[in-house]
Amino acid sequence: MYRRTRHRVNQLFQVGAGGRIGQYIDSFILALIVANVATVILETVEPLYAAYQAEFYLFELASVVIFSIEYFGRLWAATEHSEYRHPVWGRLRYATSPFMIIDLLAILPFFLGFFFDLRFLRMLRLLRFLRLFKLARYSRSMRLFVTVITDKKEDFLIASSVGGILLLFSSSLMYFVEHEAQPEMFSSIPAAMWWGVVTLTTVGYGDVHPVTPLGKLLGAVVAVIGIGLFALPASILASGFVEESQHERKYACPHCGEHVSEHELHELE
Amino acid sequence: MYRRTRHRVNQLFQVGAGGRIGQYIDSFILALIVANVATVILETVEPLYAAYQAEFYLFELASVVIFSIEYFGRLWAATEHSEYRHPVWGRLRYATSPFMIIDLLAILPFFLGFFFDLRFLRMLRLLRFLRLFKLARYSRSMRLFVTVITDKKEDFLIASSVGGILLLFSSSLMYFVEHEAQPEMFSSIPAAMWWGVVTLTTVGYGDVHPVTPLGKLLGAVVAVIGIGLFALPASILASGFVEESQHERKYACPHCGEHVSEHELHELE
Amino acid sequence: MYRRTRHRVNQLFQVGAGGRIGQYIDSFILALIVANVATVILETVEPLYAAYQAEFYLFELASVVIFSIEYFGRLWAATEHSEYRHPVWGRLRYATSPFMIIDLLAILPFFLGFFFDLRFLRMLRLLRFLRLFKLARYSRSMRLFVTVITDKKEDFLIASSVGGILLLFSSSLMYFVEHEAQPEMFSSIPAAMWWGVVTLTTVGYGDVHPVTPLGKLLGAVVAVIGIGLFALPASILASGFVEESQHERKYACPHCGEHVSEHELHELE
Amino acid sequence: MYRRTRHRVNQLFQVGAGGRIGQYIDSFILALIVANVATVILETVEPLYAAYQAEFYLFELASVVIFSIEYFGRLWAATEHSEYRHPVWGRLRYATSPFMIIDLLAILPFFLGFFFDLRFLRMLRLLRFLRLFKLARYSRSMRLFVTVITDKKEDFLIASSVGGILLLFSSSLMYFVEHEAQPEMFSSIPAAMWWGVVTLTTVGYGDVHPVTPLGKLLGAVVAVIGIGLFALPASILASGFVEESQHERKYACPHCGEHVSEHELHELE
The missing domain is CATH 1.20.120.350 (Voltage-gated potassium channels. Chain C)
Incomplete structure (x- = not known):
């Protein structure tokens, strides 16, 4: 019992x-x-x-x-x-x-x-x-995520490190350029990194932004170059996700019944 | 008559x-x-x-x-x-x-x-x-949309649930971190979720944003990780749309040589 | 002469x-x-x-x-x-x-x-x-653009019309929800459409944003659904651009010298 | 010694x-x-x-x-x-x-x-x-980046020049439209270009934005069209990155059956 x-x-x-x-x-x-x-x-x-x-x-x-x-x-x-x-x-x-x-x-x-x-x-x-x-x-769905991330680990690492260096660099430069004009907002490099993240992710709250002409020029260059680099991990995740969910398919020919794998099919012109 | x-x-x-x-x-x-x-x-x-x-x-x-x-x-x-x-x-x-x-x-x-x-x-x-x-x-065009969404239903569900959990988590954490500093803005978790959505979608109005150092650190982490995850359903939609609109293809079977059009192929399990 | x-x-x-x-x-x-x-x-x-x-x-x-x-x-x-x-x-x-x-x-x-x-x-x-x-x-480069846009004309039209209807709908709803609370900002549906565009493109200046709980809920839903739909034409353009610039390639086999077109190559396992 | x-x-x-x-x-x-x-x-x-x-x-x-x-x-x-x-x-x-x-x-x-x-x-x-x-x-990871950028150099150039012309045009138009209403914000075309970059990258700090109805209409059109064009280099980078990291493939020549690795294939003109 x-x-x-x-x-x-x-x-x-x-x-x-x-x-x-x-x-x-x-x-x-x-x-x-x-x-x-x-x-x-x-x-x-x-x-x-x-x-x-x-x-x-x-x-x-x-x-x-x-x-x-x-x-x-x-x-x-x-x-x-x-x-x-x-x-x-x-x-x-x-x-x-x-x-x-x-x-x-x-x-x-x-x-x-x-x-x-x-x-x-x-x-x-x-x-x-x-x-x-x-x-x-x-x-069960979380597993797909974990698979994608482990599969693309190296790509993520490269993209992230490039993004990190970009964030460090642009924030430090912005600190040196804007520190005097806005000593409260850009009080230190870590403080400037808040601006960096908010800009590079294109969130742009507007609480911190460059006001000097040089700072605006730098901010514009960072924004234009940065959005591409910072969006890279997102693109890698998306492409990995789409890839993973459409693994190599196998079909049966409707004429002869034989099994055909995807890469064996040739498109007709 | x-x-x-x-x-x-x-x-x-x-x-x-x-x-x-x-x-x-x-x-x-x-x-x-x-x-x-x-x-x-x-x-x-x-x-x-x-x-x-x-x-x-x-x-x-x-x-x-x-x-x-x-x-x-x-x-x-x-x-x-x-x-x-x-x-x-x-x-x-x-x-x-x-x-x-x-x-x-x-x-x-x-x-x-x-x-x-x-x-x-x-x-x-x-x-x-x-x-x-x-x-x-x-x-007629709406039908294409409906097709894409039904085709990728499972992917959408996974991506959405991950996005939803991310939103819940980041908003709740931000509430606990910022509630004391900004009791009006982060008055409750549902209120903090307004910040969460505005940040994760990268809209960033700027009406609500963290002000404490810890809140900014958390906000930065959420923004960096979040944009990738929150943009996933959009990427799935886009890739499905591009796929779907690549019109019906015709192939030749490698076994018997007969012509097969795409919809005649049935995926094997 | x-x-x-x-x-x-x-x-x-x-x-x-x-x-x-x-x-x-x-x-x-x-x-x-x-x-x-x-x-x-x-x-x-x-x-x-x-x-x-x-x-x-x-x-x-x-x-x-x-x-x-x-x-x-x-x-x-x-x-x-x-x-x-x-x-x-x-x-x-x-x-x-x-x-x-x-x-x-x-x-x-x-x-x-x-x-x-x-x-x-x-x-x-x-x-x-x-x-x-x-x-x-x-x-000469403009021609590539024109080619992509004419090639994907129908896709653009579908994506744009869906985006347009979404903009119309969300702006109108937001007008009805927020008009009383912010009669100056949401004075009419055309005025609310300024909010709609700024939100759906994720620009988010912050000059106009919902303040009532219902308006924020609506705004959150619109932002989450909208970014995917509004980004679709951009994705179509990008995928068309990448496609166009990598037309079917022809190679010569290094062993026998015969010409091989891309789809004739089978990847080895 | x-x-x-x-x-x-x-x-x-x-x-x-x-x-x-x-x-x-x-x-x-x-x-x-x-x-x-x-x-x-x-x-x-x-x-x-x-x-x-x-x-x-x-x-x-x-x-x-x-x-x-x-x-x-x-x-x-x-x-x-x-x-x-x-x-x-x-x-x-x-x-x-x-x-x-x-x-x-x-x-x-x-x-x-x-x-x-x-x-x-x-x-x-x-x-x-x-x-x-x-x-x-x-x-070592930087090399992958350099490879992608040199590979797609021409695509980047086209996309960048289109983006640049778009920025120039929209900023100049906005200057002419908004100069009278906001002479401090839109004091000159270079100043208006700060608005242009902040809008086209969808950062949207909110420090500069159109206030006249015509300016808002123009801003809306620029935002809708611009996000697609300005995001193009990012998409090219992402697709190049994903492509490049799909490691070296091996094929079999359909004519002689010999194995050929990817770098042995030379594109025909």
């Missing part, structure tokens, strides 16, 4: 397993995570928090209870997996796997709230935001 | 049918839609509206009369189509097709104006803007 | 003809055009104009004299071409060709200055800017 | 040579360059400089000593290379090679500080920034 329960619990909490009930549990946990993230966001709206403080607390309590059941359920049933068979060391090793640490971080802040005083409360709210990472267990 | 008239009316109102006169009617309705949209826009310019109030009303009256004739003409002649043959249920089913609902929405606001008082007038003006959707009947 | 001179003049003024002297003339005229454009730009800098008014006038005089000689020389020698053989009608027809009209517009403003009073002077300065178009005669 | 030392010194200072000790020296110099750049940046932060003035000076002294040893070591051992064999002329020619000039510029400012008075000190600090260029000796 004990073993069968443990086997069933393990199945239910595994993503994509446990039959129909397992699916319901998956969906429920997923919805609860999304609702929790929404709650953290909405709690920061002062009038809303003031009006529904009790409801927010109750929802938080319920969430933590459910997440705790999930966490300890998973931990208890972990010995079902052959790699975590040992009742103590197996569970300990399982508890230190990335996903379980995320799950622990999702409930810990609540319990820590009892021991620490109120000043830490705002910090702890931030930690509750880590519940978003619980989504990682359910997402 | 009745049937012949109905047959002719049906032909005349069908886009791309009805011979030369049908073409004139198509062009006239098209021009009238464009003129109506222009009128809605120009009416909002106060001095123009004050000077030509009567003319605007007359044009509106004439447009509604013509659009009503078109609407009821189409509805009456709908029984010509075999699928809408039944004089009552056929026409009712036809009236609930998307294009006919759009056409009804284009004339309804005028008639509603008689029943409701003046406070709704501005709202009704907005509804008159729906006449723009009447263009959908005449546009 | 008269005919030989006319033949020589015709050769000298034809771009890429007339031997070494013809080349010198080409280069000289090209340099003069660039210098003229630079002069028009520099003349607008008040202190510079005040200090060198006489020099600017002399340079303008010299330029007009040279451009006039070029213009009338071309016109006189035009009868050398078989299509413009007739001494009167041939020259008249030649004078109305696009390049000759540009050349005339480049010198006319100066002579018009004698007849009209000083109020038109600033307008005439603007016309002098048309001399830049004289460059068209010397540029 | 003298020759063996010289041989060893030459090996140690050559990038990627000199065994394990040579590698340590490479890494140490690299780290020292990065630390020097960081120091130049941090020195501009006033409170930091005030607190650690002595430490900054000591680090600068140590760096110059090490860079000087490196410089003179390289120069002395240069005669090991057959091309720089002559003890005087060989070393002189070596000293005028690009990398050695950069290395000299990295140490010269310090020694010049003794001869010139303090007013030049800030200028000299700027020169110390040239140490960043010492990185060029260690970077």
